[in-house]
Amino acid sequence: MNTPDLPSFWAVIPAAGIGSRMRADKPKQYLQLAGKSILEHTLNCFLDHPCLRGVVVSLAEDDPFWPSLACARDGRIHTAAGGAERADSVLNALLRLAELGAGEQDWVLVHDAARPNLAPSDLDLLLAELADDEIGGLLAVPARDTLKRVGRDGRVRETIDRSVIWQAYTPQMFRLGALHQALAEALVSDVAVTDEASAMEWAGRSPRLIEGRADNLKVTRPEDLHYLERLWRGRH
Secondary structure, eight states: OOGGGSOOEEEEEEEOOOOGGGOOSSOGGGSEETTEEHHHHHHHHHHTOTTEEEEEEEEOTTOSSGGGSGGGGOTTEEEEEOOSSHHHHHHHHHHHHHHTTOOTTSEEEEOOTTOTTOOHHHHHHHHHHHTTOSSEEEEEEEOOSOEEEEOTTSOEEEEEOGGGOEEEEEEEEEEHHHHHHHHHHHHHTTOOOSSHHHHHHHTTOOOEEEEOOTTOOOOOSHHHHHHHHHHHHHHO
């Protein structure tokens, strides 16, 4: 893909979570994978891209792990205060971007801190497909397995048509001004938003889905980390 044709962008990495399901002694984004922390690998997905204008990482208050990373001294990376929820962390990062000179029409890509296996080809695909889109969108993967709706008693109530179900991944790519407004209004209205696309949906927008690779997984449980370790070992 011809990189000069891709739009410039800012990246936001909300990294204030604790990742309790990993049952580890530190937040999952700081667990080791192939000699570096997961967060370092995640940042490297963006730092080598020629269209990157800068990155903001939202961190928990008094995060003791971030200062020890070599990338903490990278001039392209800035930090913002993390919040109680993802939406708070992203909103704080958007405010920091504005301080750095980002404009309301600038593209912002929000990516999970614990999603370190983003392929460069997927990043370029997202940028290319959404460069002229009025709203923006996100990487996603069509559901592959049969899906069941379950009742409170644990019994199947119905089988869901999987052809209309997609798994939402990241990055999620939106204009700074529109995303800031959607997140701020959702928080004021006490609306629970689990990702940036859901905030845009609540604001009446319809983000576009761009099919990406299924191995762009988010490390949520120990087996996810083991899978990536085996995958990367096989590559190298």
